[in-house]
Amino acid sequence: MSRIHDMGGLHGFGPLAIESDEPPFHHEWEARVFAINRFLLRAGWYTLDEFRDALEQMPPAEYLEASYYERWLFALESLIRRKGVLDVPGR
Amino acid sequence: MSHVHETSGNAANRVKTLVAALEEAHVLTERELDASIEAFLSRAQPANGARVVARAWVDPEFRRRLLADGNAAVAELGIDLAHWAPVKLRVVANEPGRHNLIVCTLCSCYPLALLGPSPAWYKSNAYRSRAVRDPRGVLAEFGTQLGDDVEITVWDSTAEARYLVLPQRPAGTEGASEDALGALVTRNGLIGTALV
Numbered sequence: 001m002s003r004i005h006d007m008g009g010l011h012g013f014g015p016l017a018i019e020s021d022e023p024p025f026h027h028e029w030e031a032r033v034f035a036i037n038r039f040l041l042r043a044g045w046y047t048l049d050e051f052r053d054a055l056e057q058m059p060p061a062e063y064l065e066a067s068y069y070e071r072w073l074f075a076l077e078s079l080i081r082r083k084g085v086l087d088v089p090g091r
Numbered sequence: 092m093s094h095v096h097e098t099s100g101n102a103a104n105r106v107k108t109l110v111a112a113l114e115e116a117h118v119l120t121e122r123e124l125d126a127s128i129e130a131f132l133s134r135a136q137p138a139n140g141a142r143v144v145a146r147a148w149v150d151p152e153f154r155r156r157l158l159a160d161g162n163a164a165v166a167e168l169g170i171d172l173a174h175w176a177p178v179k180l181r182v183v184a185n186e187p188g189r190h191n192l193i194v195c196t197l198c199s200c201y202p203l204a205l206l207g208p209s210p211a212w213y214k215s216n217a218y219r220s221r222a223v224r225d226p227r228g229v230l231a232e233f234g235t236q237l238g239d240d241v242e243i244t245v246w247d248s249t250a251e252a253r254y255l256v257l258p259q260r261p262a263g264t265e266g267a268s269e270d271a272l273g274a275l276v277t278r279n280g281l282i283g284t285a286l287v
Contacts, residue, residue: 005197005198006196006197007196007197007216007219007220008194008196008197008219008220008222008223008224008247009196009220009223009224010216010220011220011224012220013215013216013217013220013221014217015217015232016212016215016217016218016221016229016232016233017211017212017215017217018210018212018232018233019210019211019212022210022211024132024207024208025208026211027102027103028103029102029103029106029107031128032106032110032124032128033106034128034208035124035125035127035128035131036106036109036110036113036119036124038127038131039118039119039123039124039127040118043118048250049250052197052198052250055198064216067102068199068211068214068215069102070102073102073105073106073109076109077105077109080109080112080113
């Protein structure tokens with residue numbers, strides 16, 4: 001069964017919003033989410049496949065409502081909860 | 092707009108809580124995080140992708156190697172693609188009558204090391220859903236018009252396979268230096284939403 005993240009070909013999302021001179025991140029917390037994920041992936045807490053799977057577990061209505069980095073934050077929180085914050089390999 | 096603002100405020104607080112928990116567990120510090128963002132942003136830039144393209148335009152042997160094995164060819168220029176995990180880079184060349192466009196319909200896979208952080212439109216529901224169904228309509232929103240005789244191939248990225256478009260070298264640049272050629276290459280040209 002296809003989940004909501006499988007968006008290729010879906011209708012109804014309207015035109016693109018193209019920003020000129022777009023900053024790499026729109027909020028400081030977005031950069032932090034990006035950096036935490038990069039750090040934990042490189043430290044071997046979870047794999048990229050696990051991260052993608054965690055993103056794809058987001059309930060469809062929330063997924064559609066959330067911004068891109070809010071989806072990442074959801075995935076990070078659920079992976080860290082699942083793995084346990086104190087179970088820290090390699091440090 | 093208040094809804095958007097509230098959501099973002101809520102996310103900012105959740106991230107604060109997360110960072111505090113990771114600091115408490117001695118996993119990382121806020122300072123390390125900020126340093127890692129800066130280091131990443133200074134390394135992962137569209138200028139890397141532009142440098143690869145300019146080399147391919149001036150050196151037919153490099154172009155051949157780039158199209159045969161993207162990873163090995165960009166490594167020759169000292170570019171490391173494995174920013175999170177090993178990825179396979181496939182470079183696809185625009186030619187007369189043939190245009191390439193990159194999307195990630197499932198999420199946002201993108202050759203970060205060559206292009207820097209992806210723009211918001213690349214990660215948007217609208218781009219992900221429409222690039223594969225209506226590429227000409229999408230290109231038109233970027234002001235990019237292709238003739239009806241131009242075939243468009245849309246490449247759908249995955250976590251393991253990332254794509255980069257090799258644009259056609261613009262006419263009238265025969266005498267240009269590699270640096271000058273690199274300056275002509277735009278990020279959108281490397282994704283395929285613009286011509287160079």
